Amino acid sequence: MKLVAETISVNRGIKRVVQDLSFEVEQSEALIVTGENGAGKSTLLRAIAGLLPLDSGSVDLQGGKEELLLREQCHYLGHQNGLKTALSVKENLEFWQNFSGEPDFAIQETLEIVGLAHTLDLPVGYLSTGMKRRIAIAKLLITRKQVWIVDEPTAGLDGASSKMFIDICSAFCDDGGILIAATHLPLDLKKTKSLHVEMLDTYADDAFDSGLDT
Amino acid sequence: MIALFKRELLIALRGGGGALTGVIFFLCVITIVPFGIGPDLKLLSQIGPAVLWIGALLATLLGLDRLFQQDKEDGSLDILVCQEHALTWLIFVKCIAHWIVSTLPLVIATPLFGLMLNVSPMGILASMVTLFVGTPAITFIGAVGASVTVTLPRGGVLIAILVLPLVIPVLIFGVLSIDGAINEPQPFTAPFLILCAFTLFTSVLGPLAASVMLRHSAD
Amino acid sequence: MIENTKNNIGIWARLGAWLTHMANPTRFMRFADRTIPYLAGLSLSLFAIGLYLGFTAPQDYQQGATVQIMFVHVPSAWLAMMCFSVMAVSGIGTLVWRHPLADVSLRAAAPIGLAFTFLALVTGSLWGKPMWGAWWVWDARLTSVFILFLIYIGIIALSRAIEEPTTAARSLSVITLVGWIIIPIIKFSVKWWNTLHQPASVSKLGAPSMDAVFLYPLLTMALAFTVLFFCLHFMNMRNEILRRRLRVLKIKSGQLGKGSAV
Numbered sequence: 001m002k003l004v005a006e007t008i009s010v011n012r013g014i015k016r017v018v019q020d021l022s023f024e025v026e027q028s029e030a031l032i033v034t035g036e037n038g039a040g041k042s043t044l045l046r047a048i049a050g051l052l053p054l055d056s057g058s059v060d061l062q063g064g065k066e067e068l069l070l071r072e073q074c075h076y077l078g079h080q081n082g083l084k085t086a087l088s089v090k091e092n093l094e095f096w097q098n099f100s101g102e103p104d105f106a107i108q109e110t111l112e113i114v115g116l117a118h119t120l121d122l123p124v125g126y127l128s129t130g131m132k133r134r135i136a137i138a139k140l141l142i143t144r145k146q147v148w149i150v151d152e153p154t155a156g157l158d159g160a161s162s163k164m165f166i167d168i169c170s171a172f173c174d175d176g177g178i179l180i181a182a183t184h185l186p187l188d189l190k191k192t193k194s195l196h197v198e199m200l201d202t203y204a205d206d207a208f209d210s211g212l213d214t
Numbered sequence: 215m216i217a218l219f220k221r222e223l224l225i226a227l228r229g230g231g232g233a234l235t236g237v238i239f240f241l242c243v244i245t246i247v248p249f250g251i252g253p254d255l256k257l258l259s260q261i262g263p264a265v266l267w268i269g270a271l272l273a274t275l276l277g278l279d280r281l282f283q284q285d286k287e288d289g290s291l292d293i294l295v296c297q298e299h300a301l302t303w304l305i306f307v308k309c310i311a312h313w314i315v316s317t318l319p320l321v322i323a324t325p326l327f328g329l330m331l332n333v334s335p336m337g338i339l340a341s342m343v344t345l346f347v348g349t350p351a352i353t354f355i356g357a358v359g360a361s362v363t364v365t366l367p368r369g370g371v372l373i374a375i376l377v378l379p380l381v382i383p384v385l386i387f388g389v390l391s392i393d394g395a396i397n398e399p400q401p402f403t404a405p406f407l408i409l410c411a412f413t414l415f416t417s418v419l420g421p422l423a424a425s426v427m428l429r430h431s432a433d
Numbered sequence: 434m435i436e437n438t439k440n441n442i443g444i445w446a447r448l449g450a451w452l453t454h455m456a457n458p459t460r461f462m463r464f465a466d467r468t469i470p471y472l473a474g475l476s477l478s479l480f481a482i483g484l485y486l487g488f489t490a491p492q493d494y495q496q497g498a499t500v501q502i503m504f505v506h507v508p509s510a511w512l513a514m515m516c517f518s519v520m521a522v523s524g525i526g527t528l529v530w531r532h533p534l535a536d537v538s539l540r541a542a543a544p545i546g547l548a549f550t551f552l553a554l555v556t557g558s559l560w561g562k563p564m565w566g567a568w569w570v571w572d573a574r575l576t577s578v579f580i581l582f583l584i585y586i587g588i589i590a591l592s593r594a595i596e597e598p599t600t601a602a603r604s605l606s607v608i609t610l611v612g613w614i615i616i617p618i619i620k621f622s623v624k625w626w627n628t629l630h631q632p633a634s635v636s637k638l639g640a641p642s643m644d645a646v647f648l649y650p651l652l653t654m655a656l657a658f659t660v661l662f663f664c665l666h667f668m669n670m671r672n673e674i675l676r677r678r679l680r681v682l683k684i685k686s687g688q689l690g691k692g693s694a695v
Contacts, residue, residue, distance in 0.1 A: 076296060095221045100293070363604075369594075
């Protein structure tokens with residue numbers, strides 16, 4: 001199984017963010033996306049996760065489940081956690097477990113992994129930013145997906161929690177997962193690749209860009 | 215999908231206020247009418263069913279911006295649209311859940327408000343039935359409005375502007391059926407069935423149009 | 434028969450090819466620059482003929498001179514509806530073929546449609562006062578046209594509210610198509626409501642068969658309005674394209690951050 005992106009281009013408005021980018025991520029491998037702020041890391045990740053349309057090119061998961069699209073086999077963790085503050089941690093996790101994919105770890109177990117077992121029945125609204133982020137990370141574990149796409153996963157986490165996240169990632173990769181992460185954290189995994197996203201100074205082929213000479 | 219349905223109901227229960235705001239707004243509309251037109255009971259009983267419908271319609275419009283906005287803000291929407299469930303179906307379920315928490319209380323409150331407006335028992339029953347059957351259509355059309363304004367920080371008013379003209383048929387047939395139920399020569403079945411048909415029609419059209427919109431609304 | 438079908442396919446294929454050809458705004462600009470003077474001239478001459486015929490038409494024995502309002506009123510009502518259909522087709526163009534000019538066309542048509550709808554409502558009201566004794570009657574036609582007016586306002590409000598052109602194009606297309614499907618329903622429902630509540634409604638065009646002295650000026654005026662619509666539509670599309678180009682230029686020169694409107 002491998003994730004293959006072929007000459008993908010992504011636009012944001014008329015600005016070209018990613019131009020003819022190709023990469024491959026093998027099973028058990030992690031792709032670390034780096035780049036300065038505003039270079040388009042998040043846009044690239046959202047495009048891979050199927051949340052933004054590709055302007056050209058294609059992203060495929062070769063050897064994945066035939067009947068599912070790539071976006072359906074991904075866990076996407078963006079800047080927001082996707083948690084409801086009104087519901088308890090348990091209810092939040094239960095929902096995502098029932099809603100998408102096949103269940104993997106039990107909820108209690110995942111909470112122990114992220115070190116928040118005691119928060120099971122607390123409303124998410126009571127938790128601190130870092131704790132919410134850890135719950136969002138626990139969300140990656142409760143259902144089994146082949147690909148994780150995580151965007152600044154350790155934002156708001158302290159050193160110990162970041163370490164914990166690295167452990168989770170390395171366990172996931174050892175288990176045959178594909179990880180794509182935008183992070184500045186040194187992810188100490190066995191097989192990593194890095195991809196540097198450059199800030200582009202080009203524009204999309206916008207229909208309204210032409211004809212200034214007439 | 216059942217999980218989504220349960221979640222929506224639970225959030226509404228916990229979040230509190232949502233359902234009640236609608237009922238209170240409904241009550242406000244009902245209370246204002248006698249002040250506006252005078253306390254003539256005969257007149258009130260005549261226009262009562264229509265006032266009930268207008269109140270319920272406005273109260274339903276009020277809550278529509280919550281349909282996708284909160285999921286958009288906390289990032290749930292991104293994950294929801296990515297899953298293997300059909301987006302149209304997902305929106306349908308969300309609409310039903312939204313209707314149950316924000317509009318069904320209005321239907322339940324109708325008898326009380328009907329009494330305040332001196333509507334006859336038959337009129338109250340007819341109001342409840344037509345509201346029960348007709349208001350889902352408002353939510354389904356509202357889903358389209360909510361989906362096109364989901365990227366806007368303050369879409370509430372815009373949703374009302376967009377949705378209000380489109381739900382006028384619901385209002386017309388709703389009031390017509392009540393009229394048919396109270397006043398003998400007028401037919402009840404025909405407008406009522408059209409009301410049902412309209413709800414069924416929008417239950418397909420609304421989620422379908424909203425799904426076209428939401429698929430790439432992720433900005 | 435076979436010849437005819439063949440011919441039809443030929444027309445559609447040619448139309449498709451032409452639309453693809455027009456996908457380039459520069460090409461469209463050139464096309465608009467060439468055609469607008471002709472359209473304007475044609476519209477003006479048709480208006481001259483139509484207005485002349487209209488004013489010299491004999492007075493109706495029932496309605497008197499007010500019947501002449503019809504020559505403005507009916508064409509604007511027709512155009513109000515045609516304009517919405519043009520917008521709906523543009524909406525399909527955006528959603529299905531992603532034609533870059535479809536969105537421009539939709540946006541450009543909306544204010545024109547609003548203006549025609551407004552004209553239809555105002556002239557209808559002026560006509561209604563002497564005929565029905567009231568400025569406004571909740572008659573089936575009036576009400577459905579009024580709803581159309583509200584839908585136009587909604588669409589224009591939405592087009593102003595969303596800044597990012599691609600998102601706006603999608604939103605506008607979706608809401609226009611939903612609105613377009615619902616218009617016949619509105620028309621039908623209001624009509625029915627009317628027959629139940631106001632059995633003695635005044636039929637707009639009077640007798641079902643219209644005399645030629647009224648029909649010819651009416652048709653001429655309808656044609657004049659149609660040509661005027663396309664003329665204004667092309668002009669407004671040209672403006673919209675220029676507005677887009679200005680936006681692109683501003684973004685490129687760094688004057689405009691992402692997300693701010695032109």
